[in-house]
Amino acid sequence: MKKLGIALLTIGVVTALVAGYFLFLDPAHSRNRTRFVVQFIRHPEEHADWKITALSRCGDAPFLFPTDGMVGYLWNDSFQAGHHHQGIDIFSGTDAGVTPVYAVYDGYLTRLADWKSSVIVRIPTDPLHPGTQIWTYYTHMADADGNSLIAVRFPAGSSEVFVPAGTFLGFMGNFSGTAGQPVGVHLHFSIVRDDGSGHFTNELQISNTLDPSPYLGLPLNANDSPTLPILCSSQP
Numbered sequence: 215m216k217k218l219g220i221a222l223l224t225i226g227v228v229t230a231l232v233a234g235y236f237l238f239l240d241p242a243h244s245r246n247r248t249r250f251v252v253q254f255i256r257h258p259e260e261h262a263d264w265k266i267t268a269l270s271r272c273g274d275a276p277f278l279f280p281t282d283g284m285v286g287y288l289w290n291d292s293f294q295a296g297h298h299h300q301g302i303d304i305f306s307g308t309d310a311g312v313t314p315v316y317a318v319y320d321g322y323l324t325r326l327a328d329w330k331s332s333v334i335v336r337i338p339t340d341p342l343h344p345g346t347q348i349w350t351y352y353t354h355m356a357d358a359d360g361n362s363l364i365a366v367r368f369p370a371g372s373s374e375v376f377v378p379a380g381t382f383l384g385f386m387g388n389f390s391g392t393a394g395q396p397v398g399v400h401l402h403f404s405i406v407r408d409d410g411s412g413h414f415t416n417e418l419q420i421s422n423t424l425d426p427s428p429y430l431g432l433p434l435n436a437n438d439s440p441t442l443p444i445l446c447s448s449q450p
């Protein structure tokens with residue numbers, strides 16, 4: 215009984231956090247997606263068919279899907295005036311530290327010395343724009359207190375470690391960047407432009423990121439108001 219109480223409390227807290235973080239800040243644009251996210255997080259077992267499987271490939275898309283979960287928020291979703299979401303948020307419906315995250319494509323991993331929850335993987339030649347270098351960014355891989363959930367083989371300060379597509383990078387977490395103020399457990403994944411001289415640009419600016427839709431073969435651009443849940447329509 216006590217365990218159930220704690221479990222329910224945890225679900226309640228997580229739901230409130232997600233709802234609080236997204237629901238009251240977002241314009242109509244992403245409100246429908248918030249409804250889906252809250253429903254999913256409350257009862258993930260009832261909505262298993264909203265999830266996309268880790269390492270699956272939709273059609274002939276170049277990237278593998280990075281984890282197991284439901285695509286909750288899209289590229290260019292807006293949670294508050296002037297804000298534009300630079301990537302996609304994938305919710306597992308599990309606790310932090312449970313759901314593995316994998317590299318979507320061959321590349322070279324960097325984890326800066328002060329990164330607790332993030333890695334960035336350099337892809338020397340963009341499969342959709344050959345000759346252009348791009349980066350893939352994965353974050354929230356730490357627990358609520360900022361304890362890293364990144365694979366031990368990629369300690370802080372790692373640089374240019376080759377990771378083939380499908381390499382285990384770490385576990386999905388809920389670290390917001392501030393200890394004790396967790397977000398709902400999810401992976402934020404984005405595709406970041408190169409600055410032209412071999413360095414990644416600031417991933418917080420949407421203009422520095424690319425619409426991930428063609429890379430994953432999924433409708434991930436909020437501007438297109440895709441039907442929910444987001445699923446691969448070209449899967450047999």
Ligand SMILES: [Zn+2]
Pocket residue numbers: 287299301302303401402403
């Ligand atoms: Zn995000």
